[in-house]
Amino acid sequence: MPELPEMETYRKLLSERLSGKEISRVTINREKSINLESKSFISKVQGARVEAIHRRAKHLIFKLSTGDSLLLHLMLGGWMYVGSENDQPKRTKQVILSFGEMELYFIGLRLGYLHLLSEVELEKELADLGPEPLNGHLSYTAWQDLIGDKRGRLKTTLLDQQFIAGIGNCYSDEICYGARLMPTKQADTLDEAMQKDLYEAIQSVLQRALGFGGYMDQPLYKGDTFTGGYNKHCFVYDREGETCERCGGTICFEEVSSRKCFYCPGCQRE
Numbered sequence: 001m002p003e004l005p006e007m008e009t010y011r012k013l014l015s016e017r018l019s020g021k022e023i024s025r026v027t028i029n030r031e032k033s034i035n036l037e038s039k040s041f042i043s044k045v046q047g048a049r050v051e052a053i054h055r056r057a058k059h060l061i062f063k064l065s066t067g068d069s070l071l072l073h074l075m076l077g078g079w080m081y082v083g084s085e086n087d088q089p090k091r092t093k094q095v096i097l098s099f100g101e102m103e104l105y106f107i108g109l110r111l112g113y114l115h116l117l118s119e120v121e122l123e124k125e126l127a128d129l130g131p132e133p134l135n136g137h138l139s140y141t142a143w144q145d146l147i148g149d150k151r152g153r154l155k156t157t158l159l160d161q162q163f164i165a166g167i168g169n170c171y172s173d174e175i176c177y178g179a180r181l182m183p184t185k186q187a188d189t190l191d192e193a194m195q196k197d198l199y200e201a202i203q204s205v206l207q208r209a210l211g212f213g214g215y216m217d218q219p220l221y222k223g224d225t226f227t228g229g230y231n232k233h234c235f236v237y238d239r240e241g242e243t244c245e246r247c248g249g250t251i252c253f254e255e256v257s258s259r260k261c262f263y264c265p266g267c268q269r270e
Helices: 004-018 038-045 119-125 140-148 154-159 169-178 192-211 229-233
Strands: 025-028 050-056 059-064 069-073 079-083 093-099 102-107 113-117 252-256 259-263
Touching: 004 050, 004 059, 004 079, 004 102, 004 192, 025 038, 038 113, 069 119, 113 119, 140 192, 154 169, 154 259, 169 192, 169 259, 192 229
Parallel strands: none
Antiparallel strands: 025 093, 050 059, 059 069, 069 113, 079 102, 093 102, 252 259
């Protein structure tokens, strides 16, 4: 599932290509991927301009000239591609937004969605999300207040979107590795030094992932060599049986609350 670095990469690249452009055509191939009847959705979106693209947690928000917004959550298996009729993935597209000859394809939206919301509806939809971890949104003092009241294992704590926004399966493991803490360690057993290590790991791991374009498997457009670059730079995620670059130990895998979990028992503290 795309997490903060993946969605921020999408936001940046799509903003460069779509901001200010008019949606000339809307194609709905799967009505369950949207929140309105197809004709109503099309009539409200077609002809609108994309004024800006924002990100909140794992969501993208396409601000439209009508005052409404398109809220995207890709969920598991969802991705996007910018192309044309002559340059498009040979995959089923649940929704297509056309900008003249350029088209934005939404693919794999079986669990994900693209919803048209008013400003009030959008605010309500996102109200329960926790703080953003980057760009000064989460100070160390605020982090201490958050983590000090938290119970449960670090893996599930970092996955809780009401606790902190945007971190998922991959980066929860990468952050625990960066902090030299086991993902199974209980949050209420962290001393002050460990809390600081975890905070700094959140900052450094997510910034590093942003620098490599996240870990998405698919390019966003033809010739895109940036998106997904983090795949080759993961410390532990999806590296079961490989050698830890830090201590030379062997990276292990187990399930934690039915979620994949990768770690190095040699240099992560329980």
